[in-house]
Amino acid sequence: MTRAIVLFFLLAVLGGCEGHDPHVRLLERYSFSDAGARQRTYAGEEFPDSAGIQIYALRAGGTAKPLRVEYEVTKGGGSVNPRVVMVQDANLALTRWTGGQASTLQEMRARVYDSDGELLSSRQLRGLAFSEARWDSCIYPPERGMIDMAWSPIHDTTLLVSGQGLFIQGNRYFDWLPHPDPEFKDTRNIEVDTRGNFYIGDNDGSIHKSTDGGATWQAISKPIPGFQGVFDFTVTRNDHLWMTTYYHSIRCSRDGGTSWSVDTAGLAKDERIGDIYSLSDGTIVMMSLNSNVYQSMDDGHTWQPLDLPGKPFGLFVTPDDEIVVFALAITPGNNGYAVYKAQTPGGEYQKTAHIPSEFGARSLIHVYSHEGLYYVGIPGAGVYTTTAFEDFEIFKRLPRLFELFMSGEGLLIGTHTQHKKAYYKKIARNR
Amino acid sequence: MNRFSVGLHSGINFASLQGKLKQGKWESNSGAINGLYFEYALSDHFDLHTGLIHESLYLTHKDYSYSNGRDEPGPGPWHLFNPDVLYPSSYNSNRHWNFNMYRIPLQIQFHTQTRLRFELAAGTSFGFLVQAVAPHNSCPIYYNEQNIIRANEDASFPEHDWGYYYSAGIDYPVDKQWTIGVAGNYYSGSREFLEHTASRLESLAFMLNVEYSGIHDDGIKTYHSRDSLKSKWFITYKTGMLLSNHRGNQFQNSYSPRIGLSGGIAFYYHLDESFSLQAELLYQRKGYHLEDSSRYPYRMATSPDIPVQFDNDTRVDLDYFTLPVLLNVRFGQNEVFFMNGGFYYSFNFNARATGTQYETHITSNTYQRKKLRIYDHMEGYIKDGDWGWVLGAGLRLPVWGSADLELELRYDQSFTDNYQNLGDREYMREDRAFFNEGLQLMVGIHVPIY
Numbered sequence: 001m002t003r004a005i006v007l008f009f010l011l012a013v014l015g016g017c018e019g020h021d022p023h024v025r026l027l028e029r030y031s032f033s034d035a036g037a038r039q040r041t042y043a044g045e046e047f048p049d050s051a052g053i054q055i056y057a058l059r060a061g062g063t064a065k066p067l068r069v070e071y072e073v074t075k076g077g078g079s080v081n082p083r084v085v086m087v088q089d090a091n092l093a094l095t096r097w098t099g100g101q102a103s104t105l106q107e108m109r110a111r112v113y114d115s116d117g118e119l120l121s122s123r124q125l126r127g128l129a130f131s132e133a134r135w136d137s138c139i140y141p142p143e144r145g146m147i148d149m150a151w152s153p154i155h156d157t158t159l160l161v162s163g164q165g166l167f168i169q170g171n172r173y174f175d176w177l178p179h180p181d182p183e184f185k186d187t188r189n190i191e192v193d194t195r196g197n198f199y200i201g202d203n204d205g206s207i208h209k210s211t212d213g214g215a216t217w218q219a220i221s222k223p224i225p226g227f228q229g230v231f232d233f234t235v236t237r238n239d240h241l242w243m244t245t246y247y248h249s250i251r252c253s254r255d256g257g258t259s260w261s262v263d264t265a266g267l268a269k270d271e272r273i274g275d276i277y278s279l280s281d282g283t284i285v286m287m288s289l290n291s292n293v294y295q296s297m298d299d300g301h302t303w304q305p306l307d308l309p310g311k312p313f314g315l316f317v318t319p320d321d322e323i324v325v326f327a328l329a330i331t332p333g334n335n336g337y338a339v340y341k342a343q344t345p346g347g348e349y350q351k352t353a354h355i356p357s358e359f360g361a362r363s364l365i366h367v368y369s370h371e372g373l374y375y376v377g378i379p380g381a382g383v384y385t386t387t388a389f390e391d392f393e394i395f396k397r398l399p400r401l402f403e404l405f406m407s408g409e410g411l412l413i414g415t416h417t418q419h420k421k422a423y424y425k426k427i428a429r430n431r
Numbered sequence: 432m433n434r435f436s437v438g439l440h441s442g443i444n445f446a447s448l449q450g451k452l453k454q455g456k457w458e459s460n461s462g463a464i465n466g467l468y469f470e471y472a473l474s475d476h477f478d479l480h481t482g483l484i485h486e487s488l489y490l491t492h493k494d495y496s497y498s499n500g501r502d503e504p505g506p507g508p509w510h511l512f513n514p515d516v517l518y519p520s521s522y523n524s525n526r527h528w529n530f531n532m533y534r535i536p537l538q539i540q541f542h543t544q545t546r547l548r549f550e551l552a553a554g555t556s557f558g559f560l561v562q563a564v565a566p567h568n569s570c571p572i573y574y575n576e577q578n579i580i581r582a583n584e585d586a587s588f589p590e591h592d593w594g595y596y597y598s599a600g601i602d603y604p605v606d607k608q609w610t611i612g613v614a615g616n617y618y619s620g621s622r623e624f625l626e627h628t629a630s631r632l633e634s635l636a637f638m639l640n641v642e643y644s645g646i647h648d649d650g651i652k653t654y655h656s657r658d659s660l661k662s663k664w665f666i667t668y669k670t671g672m673l674l675s676n677h678r679g680n681q682f683q684n685s686y687s688p689r690i691g692l693s694g695g696i697a698f699y700y701h702l703d704e705s706f707s708l709q710a711e712l713l714y715q716r717k718g719y720h721l722e723d724s725s726r727y728p729y730r731m732a733t734s735p736d737i738p739v740q741f742d743n744d745t746r747v748d749l750d751y752f753t754l755p756v757l758l759n760v761r762f763g764q765n766e767v768f769f770m771n772g773g774f775y776y777s778f779n780f781n782a783r784a785t786g787t788q789y790e791t792h793i794t795s796n797t798y799q800r801k802k803l804r805i806y807d808h809m810e811g812y813i814k815d816g817d818w819g820w821v822l823g824a825g826l827r828l829p830v831w832g833s834a835d836l837e838l839e840l841r842y843d844q845s846f847t848d849n850y851q852n853l854g855d856r857e858y859m860r861e862d863r864a865f866f867n868e869g870l871q872l873m874v875g876i877h878v879p880i881y
Contacts, residue, residue, distance in 0.1 A: 019785055022456050022495045022806040029799040112798075123795035 030067075031056040032112065032121045035092055038140055040174050041099040043131040050094035051125055053110050055087055065115040069093040076106030076129060099129030104136040104424070130174045135396055136424035142167045142176050143413055143422035148189050149405035154196030155213030158407040161190045166200065168214055173411050173426050181217065184208075191235040199241065199257065201233040207241070207257050220257040224248050232289075236278040240300065244272040250286075252300050266303035268292060274363030277317035285323065285345045287315035289362055293325070295345045309340055309349050314365030316389075324367070324389045325349065326378075328360045337365070337378065341389050352390040357381040358399045368406035370427060377404020377414060383425075398423055435646040436470040436478075440614065442638030446488035446530070449619060449780065450630025451811030456783075460489035464616075464636045470540065480538040480552050480598075485561075488530040488634055495803070496523035526566035528625075530588070530632065534558045534618070536596045543880040548602040548612075549666065549696070551712070556618055558592035592632060594620035599696075599712075600640075608645035614638050617752075619780070628811075633780065662879030663701045667837050669875025670694030675717035675749075677865040679848070682731035685723035689746060691716030693871050699759065709757040709771055717867050718747040721786075728805045729784035729812065730850070730865070732858040738794050745786030745805050749813060749849075749867070751777035755821050763826075770824045775843060777817040777867075782809045812851055817867055819845035827877055835877040844868050 036051035055067060067087045071080045077100025085093040099106050106127040112120045130136050138144060142162035151158045158169040160176055166184035167176035189201035198210040200217065205227040208217040223231070223243050231245035241253040241260075249264045249271055264271070268290065276286040284296040286303070291311050294303040310327025314337070317323055323345050329338040336356035340349040358380030366377045375395065376384045382398035401423065402415045410427035445459035468482030498521035538554030565588070600614025620632040676688035695713035702708060721743055726734040728745040757773035788803040823841030830836040845867040853859040 020804050020806060021493045023804040024495045024497045025802045025804075026498070027800040027802055029797065031797055033796065120798035121793065121795055 026058070029058045030112070030120055032123055034123070034125050035094060036097075037125045038127060039097075040128045040130065040172070042172075043099050043101045043129040045129075046096060046098045047127055051097045051108070051127065052085065052092060052094035053112070053123065053125070055091045055093065055112070057091070067093075067115070067120070068113045070111045070113070071095050071097075072109045072111075073097075073100070074107045074109050074124070075103065076100040076127075077102035078106050078108070078129070080108055097125075097127065099127060101129070101131065104128055104130065104134075105139065128174070130172075130424065130426075132426040136174075138174070138422040138424050139420070142178075143424065144416075145419050146405070146413065146415055146422060147187075149407065149413065150190045150192040150198060151406075151408040152192045152196040152198060152213060153408050156408070157213040158409070158411070159190050159198060159214045160413075161187045161200070166190070166214075169407065173407075173409065174424065179214070184217070188230050189233040191233060191241075193235050193239040193256075194237060195239065197256070199233070199235060201231055201243070203230050204228050205231060205245075207233070207243075209257060221253070221260065223251045223253070223260045232273045234273060234276055236276055236284065238278040238282070238284075240278065240284075242273055242276055242300075246272075250300075254299070261301075263296075263301050263303075265301065266296075266305070267294060268305075275315035277315070279317060279321045279345075281321075283345060285315065285317060287312050287325075287363065291362065293345075306345055309351070310338055313337060313360055313362045316365075316367045318389075319369075322389070323347070323349075326355075326365045329354060335360070336381065339389060339392070353392050355381055355384060355392060361402070364403050366404050366406075368404070368412075370406065370408075370410045375404070375406060375412060375427075377401060377412075379403065380417075383412065383414070396423070396425065434472050436472075436610075436642050436644040437646065438468050438470070438610075438640050438642035439466070440468060440638040440640035441465045442636055444486050444488065444616075444634045444636035446490050446632065446634045447781070448490065448625060448628065448630035448808075449633045449810065450623070450625070450628050452628055452630060452808035453811040454807050455492055455494040456806040457808050458491040458493060459635075460491055462487035462489045464634075464638060466534075468536075468640075470642075473539075475544060476541055478540040478542065478552075480536065480540040480554070482536060484534040484536065484556075486532055486534065486634065486636070488528075488532065488632060490528040490530075492526045492528075493806070494524045494526075496525075497521060527564070528566065529562075529564040530560060530624075531562040532558045532560055532592065534596075538596060538598065540598070542602075543666065545878075545880060546604065548604075548610075549880075550598065550600050550602060550612075550614070551696075552596075552598040554596050556594055556596035558594075558620075560588060560590050560592065563588045588624055589622045592620050592622045592624070594618055594622075594631070594633075600638075602640075602642065608643055610642040610644065612640050612642070614640060617780075664880045665699040665701070665707075665877060666880050667697040667699070667875040667877040669697060669837065669839070669873045671839075671871055671873030671875075673715055673717065673869050673871045675719065675867065675869040677719045677849075678844075678868045679864050679866045680731070681861060681864070682723065682725075685721060685725070685731045687720045687722065689718050689720045691718060691748070693869075693873060695753075697875070699877075705760055705762065705766075707759045707761070709755070709759040709773070711753070711755045711757070713751075713753040713755065715751045715753050715777070715869070715871075717749045717751060717869055721745050721747065721784075726858060728786060728788050728803075728807065729809050732861045734858065736858070738792060740791040740793070742789040742791075743786065743805075745784050745788065747784045747809075748782065749779060750781035751779050751817065753777040755843075757821060757823075765829075767826050767828065768824070769827065770822075771841075772822045773820070775819060775821050777845075779810070779813050779815055779817065779849075782813040783807060784809055812853065814847075814849050814851055817845045817847065817849055819843055819847075819867065823871075825873075833879055837873075837875040837877045839871070839873045839875070841871040841873065842869070843871070 033054045035054045036049045039047040041047045069085045079098045087093045108125045111122045141164045145163040148161040160167040166179040186203045191199045200208045206222050209220045210217045231243050233243045251260045253260045271288040274287045274289045284300050287293045293306045296303050312325050313328045314326035323342045325340040326337040339353040342349045361379035364379045368375045374386050383395040384392040385395045386392045400417045402417045404414045412425040414423035443461045444464045447459045464486035466484035470478045534556045536556040538552040540552035542550040597617045602610045602612035604610045616636040618634045673691045673693040693715045697711040700708045725731045755775040757771040759771040761769045784807045786805045790801045792799040821843040825839030827835040827837045848864045
C-alpha cells in the first residue's frame with residue numbers, strides 16, 4: 001500500500017511537467033496602405049486619379065474572404081462615389097473623390113470590414129484642394145520644407161528647391177514634378193539670371209547651370225576648391241554670381257560661373273552676403289549678414305562701407321535704383337522693422353513706415369513685383385503690399401511666416417517658421 | 432548495530448533552473464546519476480550521510496517558435512505580403528545546455544526503525560563542474576533544421592557549485608547485511624550558472640540503491656515493535672487533490688480555481704492522550720486558471736497603451752514544497768476524529784503558465800491575428816517563499832494491523848501576496864496582489880514509528 005502511494009506520488013509529480021512547446025502561429029494578417037492619397041485638385045473638382053486603399057493579405061489556410069471597404073468624407077466638404085467597395089479578387093479598393101470648398105486639406109475615412117462584419121482597419125486618406133479665392137495651407141512636400149524658388153520669364157518656368165530636391169512646376173500652379181536626376185536630391189539654392197539661365201548651388205559646394213529651363217544641367221564650377229558644404233549664393237541683375245560661406249568671404253564670378261575671384265578689399269572680416277543688388281550705373285550695393293552695408297563702384301572689386309540709419313536686416317533696390325532698407329526696430333510693445341528709403345546708396349534715408357513683427361530675421365525680407373504692386377514678405381508678420389515703399393497694406397497676416405517666394409505668374413508661397421506647412425496664394429491666374 | 436554502511440546508487444535526474452525565468456519553456460531532459468555513498472550511524476535514528484555522485488544535467492530552453500502558415504493552402508488570389516517578418520515562414524529557437532558534475536553531499540539523515548525503513552535527509556552538496564556545453568549567446572534561429580542565425584559561443588560557467596541537498600526514500604533489508612531501496616533527491620544550487628536568467632541549477636533525481644552494512648557489525652539487529660498504544664511518534668504517508676485559487680486580486684472574476692496534486696509525509700508527536708504536534712513535508716501544486724483579455728497570460732493586466740487585444744485561456748501552475756507545523760487534537764471514540772491548525776511555510780520551486788492566447792494587433796496599417804501556445808516559466812515573477820495558516824479536520828480508520836487509513840479535509844491561505852514587484856508602470860502594478868488559497872482532500876496511511 002505504502003509503495004503504491006509513493007509510486008502514485010512520483011508519477012503524479014512527473015506527469016504534467018512537460019507538455020506542448022511554446023509556439024506562435026500567424027492566423028491572418030492584412031496590411032493596408034493608401035492608394036491615390038495626397039493628390040491635389042482644384043476645390044470643387046474631382047481628384048485626377050482614383051483613391052482608396054491597397055490590401056495585402058496573408059492567411060493561414062483557407063481561402064480569402066471578401067472584404068468590404070466603406071468610404072466617408074470627413075473633412076473639406078468633398079464627396080465620394082461609390083461609398084462602398086467590395087474586395088475579392090483584387091487588392092485595390094478604389095473610389096472617385098471630389099475635393100470640397102471648405103478647406104485645403106481634404107480627408108476621407110476608409111473602414112475595412114471582413115465578411116463577418118468585424119472592423120479590421122480604419123484609416124484616413126488625405127488630399128489637397130486649392131482655390132485661388134483663399135490662402136491655402138499645404139502640409140506636404142515639396143512646398144513644406146521648401147528652401148528656394150526661381151522663375152525664368154524667358155522659359156516661363158518656375159523651379160523649386162526643397163529638402164526633397166529640385167522640382168519643376170507642372171501645368172497646374174500647385175503641381176510640382178521632381179527632377180528625374182537623382183543628383184539634385186541635395187540642392188540648396190536656385191537663382192536665375194537675366195538670360196533665363198538657372199543656377200543651382202548644392203550642399204556639396206558646387207554650382208550647376210541649366211540653359212534650357214531646368215531640363216538639363218551642367219556642373220560648371222566649385223567656387224571654393226575643396227570646399228564641401230552649403231553656401232550663400234545669389235545672382236545680381238548684371239548676371240554676376242556671388243557666393244560666400246562660413247570662413248570664406250565674398251567670391252564673384254563675372255563670366256557665368258566659369259571663373260571666380262575673391263573680392264574682399266574694404267570689407268570687414270568674415271562678411272557674408274545677405275542681400276546684394278546691382279544698380280543701373282554699375283554700382284553694387286550689398287548688405288552683409290552682419291548688418292553692414294557696402295557699396296562698390298568698381299564692379300565689386302573694392303568696397304566702401306555705408307552709414308545707414310538703424311540696424312539693417314533687409315535691403316532692396318527698386319528697378320528705378322531707389323534703395324529700401326528694413327532696419328530692426330526694437331520698441332517696447334511694437335517691435336518690428338523701420339522702413340527707410342533713399343534715392344542713392346549714399347543718399348539721405350527717410351523713414352517711411354514701421355512694420356510690426358513677432359521676431360527679427362536678417363536677410364529674409366523678400367520683395368517681389370507683380371502687376372505694378374510690390375509684395376513684401378516680412379518674417380513674423382506676413383505679406384504686405386506697397387507701390388512706392390511709403391505706404392504698406394497688410395495683404396495677409398502670417399505671424400509664423402519665415403520666407404516668402406513668388407513665381408512670375410503671381411504665385412506666393414510662404415514657409416512656416418517650424419516647417420509645418422507652406423502658405424499658398426495664387427494672385428492672378430495667367431494660364 | 433551497523434555503524435558504517437556503504438552503498439551504490441544509480442538513477443536518472445531531471446535538471447531545471449531556479450531564478451528569474453520569465454519566458455519560454457525550460458525542458459527537463461533526463462540525465463544519468465550514479466555514485467557511491469557512506470553512512471555513519473550517529474544514533475538509532477540519525478546518520479551522517481556522504482558520498483561521491485556523478486551526474487549529467489541536460490537543459491533545453493524552447494522559446495516561441497513561429498509559423499505563418501505559408502505551407503498551407505494559400506490566401507486565394509491575393510498577393511502574399513509579409514513585409515515585417517525578418518525570419519522565414521517558420522523557425523524555432525531551441526537552445527541546449529549540458530553540465531557534467533561531480534558532487535559530494537553531506538547530510539544528516541533521519542530514518543525510522545521499521546523494517547521498511549523511511550529515510551529523510553537534509554544537508555549541503557559541493558559540486559565540481561567537469562564539462563559544460565552551452566548554446567550560442569543570442570537566440571539561434573533554425574529553419575529546416577539548419578541554424579540560419581547564430582552568434583558567438585562565448586559562455587563561461589562557475590567551476591564549482593554548492594547548494595542544499597534533500598533526500599527522501601525507503602529501504603528494505605534483503606538479508607542481515609544487504610539493503611535495497613529507492614530514493615528521491617532534490618538539489619537546489621546556490622551559484623548563478625546562467626547569467627542571462629540569473630538562474631541557479633536544480634535537479635530532481637530518482638535512484639535505486641544497494642547498501643552493505645557488514646563493515647562493522649556489533650551483532651545487534653533490532654526493529655522496534657509498532658505498538659500504537661505505547662508509541663509517541665507516528666508518520667503518515669499521504670496524497671490527495673488540492674483545489675487552489677488566488678484571492679484578493681483586482682479582477683477576481685477573471686480567475687477560477689484549478690485542481691492540483693498534494694502529497695508527502697507527516698510526523699506526529701503525541702503530547703498527551705488528545706494533543707499532538709504535527710510537522711509535515713508536502714509537495715503541493717497550486718495555481719489558478721485565467722480566462723480573460725489580458726496582455727499577460729499569467730495575470731490580468733489591461734493594455735490601453737498598445738493597439739493589441741488579447742484573449743487568454745491559460746493555466747498557472749505553482750509548485751511548492753510546504754512545511755506545515757500544526758497542533759493536532761484527537762477526539763471521539765477510539766480517537767477516530769481529529770482537527771488540526773497551525774502555520775505553513777512554502778518554498779516555490781516551479782512556476783509556469785500554459786494554455787492559449789489569441790493576440791489581435793490592430794493599427795490603421797495592419798490587422799493581424801496570432802495564436803500563441805503559451806508555455807512560460809515564470810519563477811522570475813513569483814516570490815520564492817509563501818507562508819500562511821492552515822485549518823483541517825479528518826478521521827482515522829484502522830485498516831491493517833497498527834496502520835490507520837487517514838482522511839483529511841484542509842484549508843490553507845497565505846498571509847502575503849505572491850508576486851514580485853514587477854515595476855511601477857500601470858500594467859505592472861495592476862492585479863499584483865495575489866494570495867494563495869487552497870482546499871485539500873487527502874488520503875494517507877498513518878503508522879507508528881517509535
